[in-house]
Amino acid sequence: KLSKRLKAVADYVDKGARLADIGSDHAYLPTYLVQKNEVEFAVAGEVVKGPFEIAKNHVAQANLKENIQVRLANGLAAIENVDKIDTIVIAGMGGILISEILEAGKGKLSSVKRLILQANNHGDTLRQWLIEHQFVIKAEQILLEAGKFYEIIVAEPTTNENPVLSANDLLFGPFLSKEKSVIFQQKWQKELNTLNKIIDRLPDEQTEKREEVLTEIAKIKEVLQ
Ligand code: SAM
Structure with missing residues (x-):
């Protein structure tokens, strides 16, 4: 069963998406989405050998090797052109690390239609990276689980002039600060x-x-x- 946090992330993945889950740890997210028939093809990227091996075994045991490719790779290097990935999830990391992964893998983002980013902190750094790289924030969510606050930022590429975010929008989130939920x-x-x-x-x-x-x-x- 997925955590409340990962379930909230999964809800932003469209049916039929070609998904890359970067920093997948045990590949729980792609496993859940394939088993629910939401996704047919996913790449699970993981840079650390231990979790990578566990993810590979987990996927094999679930009989999902056809659907989920587990790859030992740093950031977006897990993605190949032939994968035709259109949705990237990067979850469970700090906003600075997520920005660094996106920056280092910029070249892999041209065919991507949606980024689903769950930052444990430094949402401002991440929002800044997005607006500087022709991504527009489409949705945000904040949630509390086991005493920790998590933010989810959903962004899509735009060819339009990107709206400048005010310092307050960068820090608090353009959607989150409007909504002002109890958790926020x-x-x-x-x-x-x-x-x-x-x-x-x-x-x-x-x-x-x-x-x-x-x-x-x-x-x-x-x-x-
Ligand atoms: N995404 C899962 C989640 O949200 O529950 C796992 C989060 S876990 C805290 C972060 C994972 O990202 C770890 O397994 C770590 O090894 C991996 N990771 C960190 N930096 C990475 C990078 N540059 N490329 C791929 N994986 C990375």
Whole structure:
């Protein structure tokens, strides 16, 4: 059974998609989608040998070797042109690592129709990368599982002039900050509490750092209003 987080990611994969799940760990996501008949072909990319071997065994035991190609590869190097991948999932990593994987694999993105990215943190870095590379954010979701907050960002390529995202949209998410769900408010309230503690301990001499934190605090207070 998939975690609530991975289930939420899976829900953004269209029926019939040709899927690449990068950093697939045990290939749970592609296995679930093929078994549900949502997807017929998937690549599960994993850079670490241990999880790669487990994923391969898992796929073989489930009798899904025809449908899921498990590959030991760094980032988007797992994808080959002949795969005709149109949907890429990168989940369970920090926003900076996800951006780095996309940047290093830019050349593999020309035929891709949808990116489904689940960042554990640094959503701002990821959104910045997307808008700088002709991707437009189509949907966002925030969820809480086992005490941790997770953001999902769904993006699609655009040929239009990309709308510039404000600093607030980059940080909070253009959709998430409009919706202001209870989970969203909890996440940023928690962040605010942390920053308040930091500012209490920061000595007055550290003017620059204090200013940085105070700016962040002001932004969060504003979005929480
Ligand atoms: N995607 C799964 C999920 O969301 O539950 C697994 C997340 S797990 C925390 C992150 C996985 O990504 C690990 O198995 C790690 O080895 C793999 N990984 C990290 N960097 C990678 C890269 N550059 N290329 C492929 N896999 C990577």
